[in-house]
Amino acid sequence: MPMYDACIIGAGPSGLSTALSASMRGARVAVLEEHREIGFLNARCGGLVSERCIRNLKLNLKGEYILNRVSEAVVHSPSGSLLTIKLGGECFVLDRVSFEKTLASKALNNNAEIYTGVKVKKLKFYKSHVEVETTSRAFESRIAVDASGALSIFTPAVLGLKPSLRRPIPSAQTEAKVNGLNGDEVHVFLGRCIAPGFFGWIIPLNSNKARIGLACERGNPTLFLKNLLKKLNVEDVYNVVKWPIITGGPLPKTFNSRFLSVGDAAGQSKPTTGGGIFTGTLCGLIAGVAIARRSEEHLVEAPRSYEKTWRKLLEYEFKMQRLYRQIFRILDDETLDYTVSFLKSISWNSLKDFDHHSKTIEYPLRNIKTILGKPGMYPLISKIILKTIGNLLAYSSVE
Numbered sequence: 001m002p003m004y005d006a007c008i009i010g011a012g013p014s015g016l017s018t019a020l021s022a023s024m025r026g027a028r029v030a031v032l033e034e035h036r037e038i039g040f041l042n043a044r045c046g047g048l049v050s051e052r053c054i055r056n057l058k059l060n061l062k063g064e065y066i067l068n069r070v071s072e073a074v075v076h077s078p079s080g081s082l083l084t085i086k087l088g089g090e091c092f093v094l095d096r097v098s099f100e101k102t103l104a105s106k107a108l109n110n111n112a113e114i115y116t117g118v119k120v121k122k123l124k125f126y127k128s129h130v131e132v133e134t135t136s137r138a139f140e141s142r143i144a145v146d147a148s149g150a151l152s153i154f155t156p157a158v159l160g161l162k163p164s165l166r167r168p169i170p171s172a173q174t175e176a177k178v179n180g181l182n183g184d185e186v187h188v189f190l191g192r193c194i195a196p197g198f199f200g201w202i203i204p205l206n207s208n209k210a211r212i213g214l215a216c217e218r219g220n221p222t223l224f225l226k227n228l229l230k231k232l233n234v235e236d237v238y239n240v241v242k243w244p245i246i247t248g249g250p251l252p253k254t255f256n257s258r259f260l261s262v263g264d265a266a267g268q269s270k271p272t273t274g275g276g277i278f279t280g281t282l283c284g285l286i287a288g289v290a291i292a293r294r295s296e297e298h299l300v301e302a303p304r305s306y307e308k309t310w311r312k313l314l315e316y317e318f319k320m321q322r323l324y325r326q327i328f329r330i331l332d333d334e335t336l337d338y339t340v341s342f343l344k345s346i347s348w349n350s351l352k353d354f355d356h357h358s359k360t361i362e363y364p365l366r367n368i369k370t371i372l373g374k375p376g377m378y379p380l381i382s383k384i385i386l387k388t389i390g391n392l393l394a395y396s397s398v399e
């Protein structure tokens with residue numbers, strides 16, 4: 001039986017970017033994917049990513065995996081007030097099937113091996129290697145990488161962590177024809193009747209078709225999605241797909257000497273939006289470096305360096321986003337309405353950075369002196385602060 005440097009569980013973006021990064025550095029890797037086709041997840045992802053995400057992977061910005069480009073988001077407050085925001089550069093809507101096939105073919109070109117229709121069932125750890133039991137045959141590798149996504153069972157079992165730490169929340173999404181769509185604009189819908197504790201979205205694929213979805217902390221996302229579709233007068237609906245969104249931020253530990261966890265499996269999605277393609281692929285690229293180093297006998301140091309490096313790049317952002325998410329999820333409709341009118345009145349109309357939300361959210365705080373100088377600001381800000389404290393107190397007494 002061949003001894004791989006790494007067996008990677010899952011051919012999603014995180015697993016494939018790990019394989020690509022390790023194989024281009026000469027490591028021998030096998031990716032094991034339970035589905036027969038790569039890119040199975042297209043229908044259950046919005047596919048919205050920044051230019052940075054595509055550039056990190058050294059992919060062409062004109063590839064066939066790009067369905068659309070968007071540059072603005074229209075936020076709909078619970079009472080229907082609209083706030084238009086520039087997204088901080090052009091963003092791209094991916095065809096996930098084609099995106100993952102492109103990553104897979106790049107990895108194959110670097111001699112990575114990809115086995116489809118192979119479901120990993122069990123990992124057995126030995127002193128010198130890991131045995132990976134699958135539905136077809138066993139594989140052996142020096143290190144195992146869990147990139148099996150939001151429902152991963154391996155990371156909690158191997159690292160002794162509770163799966164609930166990933167804070168999965170249910171979502172529902174569909175693709176549908178929408179009349180009068182501006183193909184350049186994403187829409188975000190706030191409100192407890194729309195998506196309690198989260199938000200709804202429209203991500204245009206072109207000028208008449210879009211991915212429409214939402215996640216919610218309470219209630220049934222499919223029913224909420226039906227309501228949203230009704231509100232939008234959308235009738236021509238394809239399949240509705242349900243899948244968890246990860247909002248808890250990264251797990252406290254993502255490695256041991258023979259194991260790395262990457263992407264949704266490791267909780268490496270943005271806590272504010274659940275978007276995990278940028279963060280998962282970035283961490284995958286870092287994991288690939290560690291795998292290649294490990295095969296050169298840096299046995300203990302290399303897996304540790306994976307965690308050290310990704311935390312250095314993303315830990316602060318994850319922490320801040322987790323904090324903002326904790327506040328956002330308990331805000332009632334009135335407070336959300338006040339917040340939207342506050343942002344409109346200070347002409348807050350652009351994201352500083354699509355991936356680093358802390359920079360955007362910190363902007364009003366950093367400019368508080370100028371903002372307070374504007375007429376009518378004190379009463380509005382006081383209302384938001386008092387309402388937020390009220391929401392926090394009400395929420396903690398229910399919890």
Ligand SMILES: Cc1cc2nc3c(=O)[nH]c(=O)nc-3n(C[C@H](O)[C@H](O)[C@H](O)COP(=O)(O)OP(=O)(O)OC[C@H]3O[C@@H](n4cnc5c(N)ncnc54)[C@H](O)[C@@H]3O)c2cc1C
Nearest residue numbers: 010012013014034046047048120148149263264275276277
């Ligand atoms: C409705 C919705 C909308 C979203 N929209 C966006 C968005 O617009 N932008 C964004 O950045 N993110 C978005 N996300 C999040 C994004 O989809 C995930 O963060 C991303 O897919 C995580 O990639 P991954 O490779 O870690 O896991 P996955 O993409 O889940 O891939 C895991 C792979 O592992 C395979 N697998 C699982 N178990 C096994 C096993 N035992 N053996 C073998 N193979 C296995 C699976 O089949 C799958 O191919 C959205 C998520 C949802 C649910």
